Amino acid sequence: MSTPSTMKAIVVEKLGGPEVLETKTAHPVPTAGEGQLLVKNNISGVNYIDTYFRTGLYPSAKPEILGREGAGTVVAVGPGPNTWNFKAGDRVAWLGTGGYAEYTAVPAEKTVKIPEGVKDEDVIASFLSGLTVLSLAKETYAVQKGDWVLLHAAAGGAGFLMTQILKTLGAKVIGTAGGAEKVALVKSLGADYVIDYRSEEGKDWVGRVKEITNGRGVDVVYDSVGKDTWEGSLEAVKKKGTIVWFGNASGPVPPLPLARLTPKCVKVARPALFGYIDTREEFEFYVNELFRLLQSGELKVKIHKVYPLEQAVQAHLDLEGRKTTGKLLLRP
Numbered sequence: 603m604s605t606p607s608t609m610k611a612i613v614v615e616k617l618g619g620p621e622v623l624e625t626k627t628a629h630p631v632p633t634a635g636e637g638q639l640l641v642k643n644n645i646s647g648v649n650y651i652d653t654y655f656r657t658g659l660y661p662s663a664k665p666e667i668l669g670r671e672g673a674g675t676v677v678a679v680g681p682g683p684n685t686w687n688f689k690a691g692d693r694v695a696w697l698g699t700g701g702y703a704e705y706t707a708v709p710a711e712k713t714v715k716i717p718e719g720v721k722d723e724d725v726i727a728s729f730l731s732g733l734t735v736l737s738l739a740k741e742t743y744a745v746q747k748g749d750w751v752l753l754h755a756a757a758g759g760a761g762f763l764m765t766q767i768l769k770t771l772g773a774k775v776i777g778t779a780g781g782a783e784k785v786a787l788v789k790s791l792g793a794d795y796v797i798d799y800r801s802e803e804g805k806d807w808v809g810r811v812k813e814i815t816n817g818r819g820v821d822v823v824y825d826s827v828g829k830d831t832w833e834g835s836l837e838a839v840k841k842k843g844t845i846v847w848f849g850n851a852s853g854p855v856p857p858l859p860l861a862r863l864t865p866k867c868v869k870v871a872r873p874a875l876f877g878y879i880d881t882r883e884e885f886e887f888y889v890n891e892l893f894r895l896l897q898s899g900e901l902k903v904k905i906h907k908v909y910p911l912e913q914a915v916q917a918h919l920d921l922e923g924r925k926t927t928g929k930l931l932l933r934p
């Protein structure tokens with residue numbers, strides 16, 4: 603089938619709330635440039651980072667098609683030597699930009715073939731999020747058997763996967779999540795303790811973490827909530843412990859005077875996935891580990907909902923409204 607010249611895409615022309623996600627039905631189909639592949643997307647992932655580009659928390663040129671991952675079929679291979687032997691017809695998963703669309707021109711270097719027997723939906727439910735949590739648990743702080751770990755937003759897209767990875771590494775996991783349903787979900791993944799930090803008794807989640815760890819605090823905090831939790835995370839970490847800030851779901855952590863880290867000799871990391879998968883070798887290392895975990899059944903995915911592409915506004919409303927568990931997907 604030949605590739606059309608126009609497509610359906612969700613385009614952001616100005617910064618703002620979910621309402622700035624506009625459905626265009628005759629947007630030009632991109633062409634594959636040097637080192638790129640043109641992919642007809644079967645499924646695209648929605649990630650919290652998409653909201654940062656939409657609001658302007660993270661800068662990006664507008665107009666812009668959001669979406670940093672997808673799965674589908676290669677329909678064209680761009681010029682140049684760096685296309686990694688991909689060919690038209692390959693079923694692939696990719697990381698890049700412009701995923702909220704029927705077609706995306708993606709970097710071949712950040713694209714992989716999906717193994718037989720693994721569904722596109724399951725890969726994208728765990729691709730950007732899964733690669734992130736693997737790199738956080740293996741490199742940002744190398745989690746050891748028996749470590750006490752505090753994980754915020756443990757029922758979310760990244761949190762759902764991270765809870766499982768932490769348990770496979772033998773950590774003792776204290777998760778936080780908002781509401782009884784989310785708490786039950788995180789418990790079902792094997793978390794040792796789960797605190798509903800939005801409930802009346804969970805408001806003192808720091809006190810509860812101290813109680814659980816006999817006053818010592820946790821070895822590491824994985825905090826993607828940011829503004830609302832960073833002070834508590836600093837209190838809940840043990841002496842000589844580590845805090846990994848990797849997201850801003852409630853807003854960014856304000857500038858932190860380094861002297862605040864001194865009393866407990868705390869280490870702080872502020873990682874981003876792309877720092878860990880810069881080279882093809884690094885990318886394949888984490889992808890292979892992710893596919894191994896998916897194929898062995900050690901890592902389960904949870905898809906909150908597959909939204910039709912034109913319902914991207916609703917997907918953002920649900921994600922930012924804290925109404926979701928697991929991963930949100932768009933079907934172009």
Ligand SMILES: NC(=O)c1ccc[n+]([C@@H]2O[C@H](COP(=O)([O-])OP(=O)(O)OC[C@H]3O[C@@H](n4cnc5c(N)ncnc54)[C@H](OP(=O)(O)O)[C@@H]3O)[C@@H](O)[C@H]2O)c1
Pocket residue numbers: 648649650651730731734755756757758759760761778779780781784826827830848849850851852853873874875876921922923924925926927928
């Ligand atoms: N650094 C990286 O490379 C990297 C890569 C991937 C993801 N991330 C970060 O990881 C986090 C999770 O991403 P995700 O896509 O999987 O999203 P998500 O966890 O599915 O959704 C965000 C969750 O954060 C919690 N939350 C707490 N305060 C909130 C607030 N004021 N507004 C909205 N949500 C709030 C909510 O869970 P509760 O209701 O349970 O509180 C919500 O479900 C994000 O911060 C994202 O930026 C970072």
